[in-house]
Amino acid sequence: MTRHIRHAAAFCALLLVALLVNATRVQVVDSRTYDDNPANRRAAIARFAQPRGDILVDGKPVTGAKDTGEQLRYERTYRNGPLYAPVTGFASQVYGTTFLEHAEDDVLAGTDPMLAPLPLWNDLTRAQNPGGKVVTTIRAAVQRAAFAGLGGKKGAVAALDPGTGAVLALVSTPSYDPERLAGTGSAVTGAWARLNADPDKPMLNRALSQTYPPGSTFKVVTAAAALDAGEITDLDADTRSPAPYTLPGTTTSLANEVEGCTNASLRYAFQWSCNTVFAKLGVDTGQDALAGTAKKFGFDSSGLRIPSPVATSTFDTAMDDAQLALSAIGQYDTRATPLQMAMVSAAVAGGGSVKAPYLVDRTTTDDGDTVASSGTRTLRQAMNPGTAVQLRELMTDVVEKGTGRNAAIEGVTVGGKTGTAQHGIGNAGTPYAWFIAWAQEPGDAQPSVAVAVVVEDASADRSDISGGGSAAPIAKAVMEAALR
Amino acid sequence: MTGTAAEPAAVAAVRLPRRRGTELALIVVAVLLSVYGYCAVGLARDGSVPPGAAGYGAGLGVLALLAHGAVRLRAPYADPLLLPIAVLLNGLGLVLIYRLDLETPGDRAAPTQLVWSTIGVGLFIAVVLVLRDHRVLKGYAYLSVVTALVLMIVPIFFPAVNGARIWIRIGGFSIQPGEFAKILLAVFFAAYLAANRTALAYAGRTVWRFKRLQLPTGRVLGPIVAIWLLSVGVLVLERDLGTSLLFFGLFVILLYVATGRTGWIAVGLLLAAVGAFAVGSLEPHVHGRVEDWLHPFASIEAGEGPNQLAQSLFAFAAGGLLGTGLGLGHSILIGFAAKSDFILATAGEELGLAGLVAIFLLYALLVERGFRAGLALRDPFGRLLAIGLASIVALQVFVIAGGVTGLIPLTGMAMPFLAQGGSSVVTNWIIVALLIRLSDSARAQAVPVSASGPAAGSGSESGSKEVRA
Numbered sequence: 001m002t003r004h005i006r007h008a009a010a011f012c013a014l015l016l017v018a019l020l021v022n023a024t025r026v027q028v029v030d031s032r033t034y035d036d037n038p039a040n041r042r043a044a045i046a047r048f049a050q051p052r053g054d055i056l057v058d059g060k061p062v063t064g065a066k067d068t069g070e071q072l073r074y075e076r077t078y079r080n081g082p083l084y085a086p087v088t089g090f091a092s093q094v095y096g097t098t099f100l101e102h103a104e105d106d107v108l109a110g111t112d113p114m115l116a117p118l119p120l121w122n123d124l125t126r127a128q129n130p131g132g133k134v135v136t137t138i139r140a141a142v143q144r145a146a147f148a149g150l151g152g153k154k155g156a157v158a159a160l161d162p163g164t165g166a167v168l169a170l171v172s173t174p175s176y177d178p179e180r181l182a183g184t185g186s187a188v189t190g191a192w193a194r195l196n197a198d199p200d201k202p203m204l205n206r207a208l209s210q211t212y213p214p215g216s217t218f219k220v221v222t223a224a225a226a227l228d229a230g231e232i233t234d235l236d237a238d239t240r241s242p243a244p245y246t247l248p249g250t251t252t253s254l255a256n257e258v259e260g261c262t263n264a265s266l267r268y269a270f271q272w273s274c275n276t277v278f279a280k281l282g283v284d285t286g287q288d289a290l291a292g293t294a295k296k297f298g299f300d301s302s303g304l305r306i307p308s309p310v311a312t313s314t315f316d317t318a319m320d321d322a323q324l325a326l327s328a329i330g331q332y333d334t335r336a337t338p339l340q341m342a343m344v345s346a347a348v349a350g351g352g353s354v355k356a357p358y359l360v361d362r363t364t365t366d367d368g369d370t371v372a373s374s375g376t377r378t379l380r381q382a383m384n385p386g387t388a389v390q391l392r393e394l395m396t397d398v399v400e401k402g403t404g405r406n407a408a409i410e411g412v413t414v415g416g417k418t419g420t421a422q423h424g425i426g427n428a429g430t431p432y433a434w435f436i437a438w439a440q441e442p443g444d445a446q447p448s449v450a451v452a453v454v455v456e457d458a459s460a461d462r463s464d465i466s467g468g469g470s471a472a473p474i475a476k477a478v479m480e481a482a483l484r
Numbered sequence: 485m486t487g488t489a490a491e492p493a494a495v496a497a498v499r500l501p502r503r504r505g506t507e508l509a510l511i512v513v514a515v516l517l518s519v520y521g522y523c524a525v526g527l528a529r530d531g532s533v534p535p536g537a538a539g540y541g542a543g544l545g546v547l548a549l550l551a552h553g554a555v556r557l558r559a560p561y562a563d564p565l566l567l568p569i570a571v572l573l574n575g576l577g578l579v580l581i582y583r584l585d586l587e588t589p590g591d592r593a594a595p596t597q598l599v600w601s602t603i604g605v606g607l608f609i610a611v612v613l614v615l616r617d618h619r620v621l622k623g624y625a626y627l628s629v630v631t632a633l634v635l636m637i638v639p640i641f642f643p644a645v646n647g648a649r650i651w652i653r654i655g656g657f658s659i660q661p662g663e664f665a666k667i668l669l670a671v672f673f674a675a676y677l678a679a680n681r682t683a684l685a686y687a688g689r690t691v692w693r694f695k696r697l698q699l700p701t702g703r704v705l706g707p708i709v710a711i712w713l714l715s716v717g718v719l720v721l722e723r724d725l726g727t728s729l730l731f732f733g734l735f736v737i738l739l740y741v742a743t744g745r746t747g748w749i750a751v752g753l754l755l756a757a758v759g760a761f762a763v764g765s766l767e768p769h770v771h772g773r774v775e776d777w778l779h780p781f782a783s784i785e786a787g788e789g790p791n792q793l794a795q796s797l798f799a800f801a802a803g804g805l806l807g808t809g810l811g812l813g814h815s816i817l818i819g820f821a822a823k824s825d826f827i828l829a830t831a832g833e834e835l836g837l838a839g840l841v842a843i844f845l846l847y848a849l850l851v852e853r854g855f856r857a858g859l860a861l862r863d864p865f866g867r868l869l870a871i872g873l874a875s876i877v878a879l880q881v882f883v884i885a886g887g888v889t890g891l892i893p894l895t896g897m898a899m900p901f902l903a904q905g906g907s908s909v910v911t912n913w914i915i916v917a918l919l920i921r922l923s924d925s926a927r928a929q930a931v932p933v934s935a936s937g938p939a940a941g942s943g944s945e946s947g948s949k950e951v952r953a
Contacts (some may be wrong), residue, residue: 002859004741005871009855011737012878016848019882020841022891026800027837034801039784039794042802042814071814 041071046128048072048093053108053131053366055088055100058140061133063088072184076101081177083147086156086170086205087138087359089308090178094188099205100134100359101178103307107132107363107371114371130366137166137361137374142449145481146171149474154456156206158339159478162346162438162450164376165355167306168482169451170339176202208310211335212454215421216273217434217467218330220344220391221315223270223278224352225293226285227387235267235390245276248321254279257420270394271402273418275329282328283321290328291317296382297344298354299336306339306359313340330421338452341436344382346450348395348415349438352388354379395438404435406472409480413440413447416475418467430457435471439479449482451475500927503564504556510568511552515545518575521810525583528811540582543598544575547605554609558616559924563857566923569850570916573901574601574909576843579810580830581904584823587816593823593904600906604913611917618921622865625675632668633714635661640721649722650896662718662727663898663907666734666876667914673735674868677742680704681864685743711735716759723769726883726895732756733879738872742864764893777893792818792826796888799829800840807836823904825896828888844885847900851878854919860926870922873915 026034034040051065051074062084064077076091078084089099097105106112108131115129146157150173159169180191195203204210226232232239243261244253254275261274269277282290294315295301304310313336316327326332336344339357347354355378362373383391395415398404404416419434433455440447453471519541526534534540548571555562578601582594615621621628638661642652651658677684683704712735715728736752764774775782776793783791790798799815802808813833818826832840854874858867877900884903887894898908900915 001741001744001864001867004744005855005859005867008737008741008871008875009852012851012855012875013848015878015882015886016844018891019844019885019889022886022889023800023832023837023840023844026797026889027804027832027840031801031804034798037781037784037790037794037798039781039790040798040802041817042798045814 044093045071045073047109047111048074050074050110050128050130052076052091053110053133055084055104055108056133056135057084057087057138057143059135060140066182068183070184076179076182078177078179078182081179082175083143083171084138085175085178085203086172086207087136087143088178089205090181092181092188092192093184095181095192099208099308100136103305103309104134104360104363107134112363112371115365132366132371133364133368135361135364136359137161137168138170138359139168139482141481141484142169142478143171145169145477146453146474147173147175149453149477150455153470154200154206155454155471155474156210156338157451157453157474157478158207158337158342159449159451159482160339160342160346160355160357162349162355162447165346165357166361166376167339167357167359168449169478170207170359172204172206174200174202205308206454206456207338208306208308209337211311211313211337211340212432212434212456213334213421214330214336214341215419215432215434215467216275216278216330217341217344217417217419217436217452218328218334218336219270219273219278219419220348220395220417220436221294221297221299222282222285222290222328223266223394224297224348224383224387224391225290226266226281227390228293228383229285229289231281231285231289232266234265235394236265238263239266239269239277239281241269241274241277241280243274243276245279245325247279247325248283250322252322254325267394267397270417271397273403278329279325283325285328287317287319287324290324291315293383296354296380297347298340298379304357306357308359310339310357311337313337330419338454341434341452341454342450345415345417345436345438345452347382348388348391349440349447349450350388351385351446352381352383354382399437403468404437404472406468407435407437407476407479409439409476409483411442412479412483413442414438414476414479415447416472418472420467432456433467433470435467435475437472437475437479439483441483449479451478451482453478500561502560504552504560507555507562507564507567508552510564511548511571514568514572514575515541515548517572518544518579521576521579522582524809525579525586525811528809529586540578543602544571544578547571547602551605551608551612554612555920558612559920561924561928562920563853563923563927565849565853566916566919569846569853570901570913573843573846574604574913576831577827577899577902577904577909580827580902581823583811583834584816584827584830586811596906597904597909600909601913603906604910607910608913608917608920611914612920615918615921618866618869618918618925619863621671621869622675622678625672628668628675629672632665632672635665635668636714636718636722636727644723650724650727660905660907662722662724663905663911666727666730666911667873667918669731670734670869670872670876673738674865674872676707677738678864678868681742684739684748685745712755712759716763720763720767723767724896725763725770725773725893726880726887726897729883729895730876730879730897732759734872734875737875738868741871742868770893773893773895777887777890780890792821793888793890793894795819796826796829797890799826800832800889803833803836803840805837807832807834807839810834821896824898825884825894825903826888827903828885828899831902832889843902844881847877847881850874850916850919851881853923857919857923857926860929861922862929866922866925870919870926873919873922876915877912 054061055063062079065074066077072093089101091097091101110129110131115132146169157171244255246253256274258272261276299313299315302312316333323332327334358374363371399408399414399416403418407416416437421432436452438447438450453474455470522540523533523537581597585592585594639649639652645651650662715731718728739748763770780793795818815830815833851874858870861867884897884899886892898905900912
């Protein structure tokens, strides 16, 4: 019997060994597979277990956190949510993150290893770092001026510091409050459904994610290409352009909104936005030169991040002359984001140099120690510095005595360019009103702000719709706020 | 076995120390460890020691000391490890349940568990004080089996809870009578096999020409088949896979130990395989469990979210080697049985593989000490009872721990001492009380007559003599 008791004991020991081996399999060998299973809620719980770090504007947080005491504990809150939505994006327990909340998620959530003073020690203790802070380049006054300027209209504003590339304002209207998407529950799913079904697309970031036909504002690019290529050597010389202009190889006739464009000089054509002159100029300059200049301004280069992703602005490279003529005045397939057009304006203001736009000045730990900082980075030289001086002159004329007089600021040098982009089938849609501009204070060596404004549903009389009427006053308000 | 020369007569001359001081010291350690765990939960959750820590420590300490006093008084030679292990496991179980209570503010189970633990310790003390000699139980063998059968059958007339008919509810009070049936059946098996082991081992015709496979006569075989049918019957009617597995395993082990015939193991395994296959493929509830075991992530792939077993595996994996720390895991995601069937997952997540191994080793030590008492005892009934009780613990731990870690199909069962469940805690305290009594007999009988001291042992030549003076 004793022998058999020992056998029975050995059997029980065998059961124990089986348990230990299996526990080791689950807890050590295969644990990563289980941890990574998408149905495992632990990653989400850990992610929301602590308050998310803040996004700062002018040194003050525009975000916050609310302790719900639920399983996904901390929910995001936003101060002035609609105002800053294109900057912050949203951080939702259910729908993930967008824009800065997405691009800087590692820092905000505290998972960036750079936040840990001793990363290896952290791995060992499994300690979670408090969420870091993201200090934006946005200036609250500029942002507010842009938001107030757009008011109830559909549109977007992007403002840059031409010297550095820092984004001073990023506004899209109509907007929404990202706080309504934070957290869980039926209120959040309801808000998500409503926002997605809204025909006005409030969640669309029109400043970064939407491209528009740039219309006449693209004439800045065409003029830069023509001047760089030597197609125009004298701003005041006769360009020998007929009006109306028959598109090459077609019977389609292109007309102007203004008088006096026949054989106008580049200065006059720029000042009054003569389509005929620029369409012909585009064809004369040639597709390669035009596309090359557009590319140097940032068109056709995908993957721009500020660090929020920016939609690619496009300028076609394989066109016939008629299409090239239309593209040269910002129509046909030419499309640009408001940020891209702000970069065009900033390049003129900054001596032809295109600075990489950036929205995050620096990221810090919870205590304020810098983790990473952005700096000025030159992307490309879009044109010769001399060309930039000439374009500045042309743009100043537009504001002083041309289509952009609504943007003039007392005692400040302001350059601008209006645009009215037709769109829709047979151009039946309400045109988009554009205005791009820059402003330079008297004592300064260089303009200190560049801005692009687009208003989608400029609700004026069809004949009155122009960048000068709807968009220029907004640009003026934004520049005034930036100069203050 | 009486008079078998190979029995441990050789140790007779050695005077075994009583080791009551060791037991007391270990109990203090066990209580302190439990209080430490209780405080750790509070510190992890709120950054402060929970207000009930002193009360919890005092309660557990007083219970443990009372139990220790009873052992000191009536079982002075008992194995000094049994009681501290029980105290530690029970204390740890209370900590885990308290910790899970924090996640379910509307449903507090720890106070109830403390009440049941008190009742359990009370019964422990009663058994140690009242039962002076384990052989008294032999006389109640048939009463035991009848009572066990009644207890097992009663729940059939009560509604099923979570798919299993193993509870009886009276008012707000629910007990699981099958739990108590375990002890009664162990007593019956031990008594029956002790009485019939010769007949079972040697009688009957030889089947299949194998020397070892001799079937006994129908009269002796009858109750065995009856027990097998009963276990399958219980399983089908009450949907209680775990208990039927436990009874069957217990029976096969005792049969093997009593008769020494390997053939019985083969017969047992064959019958178990037939029964398990039939029930596993025919009975939908059990069939579902088997399917879950084979494909734990099927419900995730079907878009229905993780089932309990998947959640349990996630919890174990999240614990890793060292665990998240008490109070810092998320095993509550497992759902409704997190405090009972799946409590081990909380231990696995928050204490890690290290803690889990420690818990398994505590159970292993408990089982090993039971087997040791069985080895040291002289009377067949006492030996079989000790082996049976130890096997109950071993099988129960294996079945439930194997279930929640995906080693075997999941069966609704309670982790001894750890899990929420009054019937289970009370039953396990009685099991430990019986093991204390058996180990006291085993160790006391080794003390020579000439030894000075208040508790004189009997002579070592015959284990069937009166063990205690």
